[in-house]
Amino acid sequence: MTPDSRRKTQDAGRTTPYNADLHIHTLLSPCGEIEMIPPLIVEAAKVAGLDVIAIADHNSCENAAAVMRAAEGSGIRVLPGMEVQSVEGIHLLCLFDEIEQAEALQEAVYGSLISLPGGAYRYSEEQFVVDWEGEFVKYCEKRIALPTSMDIDEVFERVAKIGGIMIPSHIDRQGTGIIDILGMIPETPDINGLEISRNITPDEARVRFPSVGNRPIFQNSDAHWLSAIGERHTILHMAHRNVSEIKLACRGVGGRRVENA
Ligand SMILES: [Zn+2]
Numbered sequence: 001m002t003p004d005s006r007r008k009t010q011d012a013g014r015t016t017p018y019n020a021d022l023h024i025h026t027l028l029s030p031c032g033e034i035e036m037i038p039p040l041i042v043e044a045a046k047v048a049g050l051d052v053i054a055i056a057d058h059n060s061c062e063n064a065a066a067v068m069r070a071a072e073g074s075g076i077r078v079l080p081g082m083e084v085q086s087v088e089g090i091h092l093l094c095l096f097d098e099i100e101q102a103e104a105l106q107e108a109v110y111g112s113l114i115s116l117p118g119g120a121y122r123y124s125e126e127q128f129v130v131d132w133e134g135e136f137v138k139y140c141e142k143r144i145a146l147p148t149s150m151d152i153d154e155v156f157e158r159v160a161k162i163g164g165i166m167i168p169s170h171i172d173r174q175g176t177g178i179i180d181i182l183g184m185i186p187e188t189p190d191i192n193g194l195e196i197s198r199n200i201t202p203d204e205a206r207v208r209f210p211s212v213g214n215r216p217i218f219q220n221s222d223a224h225w226l227s228a229i230g231e232r233h234t235i236l237h238m239a240h241r242n243v244s245e246i247k248l249a250c251r252g253v254g255g256r257r258v259e260n261a
């Protein structure tokens with residue numbers, strides 16, 4: 001073992017607690033407020049004391065690169081991602097390290113967004129793509145507020161193949177949470193972690209939903225406006241701020257862990 005590789009091995013065993021809010025929408029989401037532009041999101045994350053955030057718009061990552069750029073030099077790590085809606089209607093938080101990975105999923109998602117009879121879709125003029133300073137670039141014309149035709153297994157497999165992590169969003173929510181839709185957390189796919197909404201505590205979730213089992217629970221803001229950013233967060237004990245470390249934290253490897261704030 002060379003001195004360098006030994007140092008890497010030692011570093012892997014040393015974890016830091018990172019304040020993470022891994023579910024933030026921008027003004028690209030039809031339900032996201034107009035104030036959710038990259039520089040203001042980064043500023044709000046800084047004020048909230050966050051170390052790592054993830055951008056997760058509905059079925060799209062077209063503003064994620066702009067937030068990553070806005071965060072350069074801020075000390076905040078931005079993970080690009082999206083909140084995919086499966087054909088069952090389940091909201092699934094899909095997170096990556098690199099924008100190219102998120103874009104690979106986006107391509108599959110865009111190719112599978114369902115249509116409404118007659119092509120009716122009323123949101124496109126509320127779906128703003130902006131640059132890193134928040135300046136208007138274009139409207140996103142994809143039907144991102146509709147579900148995809150991919151089922152949860154397909155989303156899971158695609159995300160895993162690209163090297164990301166899929167965490168079912170707000171599992172306690174009616175209508176869009178996995179438990180309301182499937183009745184339970186299924187045995188397969190092999191889900192690493194689960195997210196709960198702001199309306200419940202991790203302890204309550206484990207009691208109310210026994211199928212949660214021992215899976216780690218994340219709590220994020222699911223922010224649609226600036227003041228919500230960081231209102232809920234999760235403390236991730238990891239060696240680095242990246243997706244493979246989040247996966248290791250979910251499995252409790254080498255002292256890494258997911259701690260509820
Ligand atoms: Zn959602």
Ligand SMILES: [Zn+2]
Nearest residue numbers: 023025083222
């Ligand atoms: Zn959301």
